Amino acid sequence: MTQFLPILILFLLFAFNIPVGYCLLAAGLSYFVFLSPGMPMDMILQSLVAQSQSFTMLAIPLFVTAGVVMSYGGIAGAIMDFAEVLIGHRVGGLAQVNILTSTFMGGCSGSGNADTAFNAKIIVPEMEKRGYTKGFSAAVTTCSSCITPIIPPGICLIIYATAANQSIGDMFMAGYLPGLLIAAALMVVTDFISKRRGLKPSRDKRATGREVLAQLGRSIWALLLPLGIIMGLRLGVFTPTECGAFCIMFSAVVGALIYKKLKWSMVPKILVESAVTTACIMFILAGANMFARYLTLENIPQTLATAIMNFTDSPVVFLLIVNIFLILLGMFMDSAAALIILPPLLVPIATKLGIDPIHFGIIMCLNDTIGGASPPFGILLFTCVSIIKVKVSEYIREGWPLLLTLLACLLLITYVPGISLGLLRLFGS
Template identity: 40%
Template sequence: MEPRNPSDAVPAASGPAAVAGLRRAADLGLELAATAMILVAVGVACLQVVMRYVFSAALPWPEEVATWAFTWAVMLGMALATGRGAHIAIDVLPRLLPERAGAVLQFLTASVMATASVVLLVHGMDYVQRAISASPALQMPMKYLFLAVPVGAAFNLFFLFWPDGRRGFLQGAGIVACGVLFYLATRNGAGFLYSEASGPMVLVGVGLVGIMIGVPVAFALMLASFTAFASANPILLVTIAQNMGASLNSFTLLAIPFFIMAAAVMNAGGITPRLVDLAMMMVGHLRGGLAQANVVTNTMLAGVSGSSTADASTIAKLLVPEMARRGYDRPFAAALTAAGSTLANLIPPSLGLIIYAALASVSVGALFVATLVPGLMMAAVLMFVVWLLSRRRGYGGDMPKASGAARLRALLLAIPALILPVIIVGGVRFGVFTATEAGAIAMIYALFCGTFLYRKLTGRNLLEAVRDAVMDTVVIVIIIAAAAPFAWVLAFEQVPQKIAAGLAVLVERPWLLMLAVNVFLLIVGLFMEMIAALVILVPILVPLMVLAGYDPVTFGLVIVMNLVIGALTPPLGVLIFTTARAGGADQVATFRAVLPFLLAMICVLLLVAFVPALTQLPLRWLGP
């Protein structure tokens, strides 16, 4: 029905338009700010490398500027991810519930996010007012660094409140109101429900329950830390914001956005198709040739990316439909792609290993060198399983063998991409640059390749690549930041020492301890995302394994291998969900199809865990 008077329709239309416009403006403003800050961090990291090696005059301030920009980018990006519903969460339970129950659970999880945001806002501002120190290089008051935490929380509450396509003002107001009420009830009522001695049980229980019901992992960890200390002295509550800000003030963690951005730019610049072409030329004619090419592509792309999820999505879109067209079972193709994508965390530059290095105070260069043999072993065993299954099912064998000239041409086109892992590992190994600076160099190198060599990089796809990379960075790093106070509470309550005391008998039998830890980690991988598990478990397990005589570098590979294997198992199975969705395969059938690959990967895992020479010999030959 048309309005009687066109002017009558203006107020009704302009109101919703203005509401949506303000939300879009906030979204765009935060995206621009976060992206600009990440690019500033890249620029000053590269500047430091140039000043050190070209002019022999390292500057005192680039690392500080980079980490401050990174901290603000992550905290503003946290709110941006909230507005877009992009935070990492386990959504198994919400997907199983009927529509009405699912809507109630969605309201509850949003209220939990609001509660965590209130905690960061209130106690973050409290810490900002208490902070009196200054930064070493710039002599800037540290309160301006930690101010990023409450500012990000305030924007978080804005996006939870402000209407979008899913909810209106009333529902948004209800979410924020429930968040405030949950905060006040927990702050004032926790002392009546449990004692301070129960803090560790409350911490772990609240965190796990929150994650299981679908609360984004980062916010479940924040709420768990607050709940554990809710009835304590207010000075302990400021440690939540303090630890989150301090965890981001780390130059090592900057390697994460740098490598993610480098991989995104190289994909936009046409590098991935070149690697696929090379893999097809090399192994496409073999039994199961397209499946073998899938593994080879994952292996080569791992040396560029470092992100299993990014590789899984990219290769699934490229190869799963083509494999299905050539007669491969689609769930098999998706399962193989998921298994192959784990190589991104087992071949340098691995984001999992970088995070472990930051948490365990271990050399990134040593980890990169030590993982060379295990990573290639994992690729080889996946190719062996492909060969066995292809022979049994009759896959492949329908592609002609490429000529030498065609192979050489494909190799020449792919050489720029293949050089990058050599630059990264060699540069870190010989001390030319740190792992973080290597990520910045990789970003600049990716821009050069995409613009001048492959000529596929345009302003539009570069912008999209950078935007996607910033969002990928935020949803990963905010979990690390949120897990920092979680780990601090564990340490404050002496949980690692208590676990070590309980496992003292196993320390005397190192092989039994290693077996028990592997079983434990495989179980953890069923339910917890890798980054969250690393941040929570590394402070607990590394001292215990060192006490038992294990090298922390070898154990770093063991824990990362366990957790990436967990990304292939239900109920979380993030890599399976990613490849099944991108490749159009049935998820349940894909979980079944991945079983042979899982068994083979566990065999390699046990070899790495119980044959230290696989990691120690490369360190002796090439290690820092």
């Protein structure tokens, strides 16, 4: 039973409201120092540094920096303005813009963490000025960020495809409809909540066709960024990490030369904001990586996967158990770690039960993402509340309808394979 002591330590530290990064590090270190003392301390510390220096993880600071450059250079504003023209006339207009921006940004950042940080820094302050509570703003931002990893080029789609030996192109194609379904569902529920709270639209009336075209002309350079990223990745021009560097360069050129809002005097502020935000996120991910190493060394995920297989041979029951298991796991582990460890264990079981591995991949990615947005331990949740400075209890109180909406979408996507596989069947694998 001592192998579960780090999990108990983690829960106790969370109960005392210790920051999540410290909780994860303390729980992980308790295992390596006291329960598995054979590993030298310098190797443990080197593993933390190695995590932050990996080529894949470099995508996070690059996309965070890209988001800050977009903000200062007017690109993020152009995307928001276009989203506002399309949906700002609805009740709770800025909350709807938040969700729609996350959908547009799916092709830009590809990372739920990066999108959470982006919207928390850019849209939430304006929401607060217009009367939205911090808890509701945090809930909309975090839950809508679950869209980003599912819409290509989501990093989790790439990691799963690699770990499960599946086609990245097929995973990309399978992600579009689930992402759009989640966006539509969140917008419907947000509209209902906004009406009950009397939240006003951000526009007095619906935009005319001429106004939409005019804003499209002003925002076209910003909207070309997602298209450029998708085409670049699909054609093999650059990797997701190189894509982050491309976003920074593109945003800087467009912000300075086209929108003419980016100035040399802004560079120090951009670097400081990017460094601080990146440090917070990477510190949490480093702690999550150490805790994931403990789980892996103790074979806890493998043991649970074996128990699932021994429990049932029904695809329906298997998928329900996997959903519960992965959401709970997503609260503790970074989605990248979970998607590296579990596909080799679960995909053969799913295939044996007649479940398409591409469909199963969307389920896994969505589960891990929703787990990251779920209280009390989700990584996306803590990224958002640390930036907005809001209590987790307030997030839970204001965000439970949106979290239930995510779970409803998850069940629908799980048991209606056509949502994930529809475009693949239409256009061919």
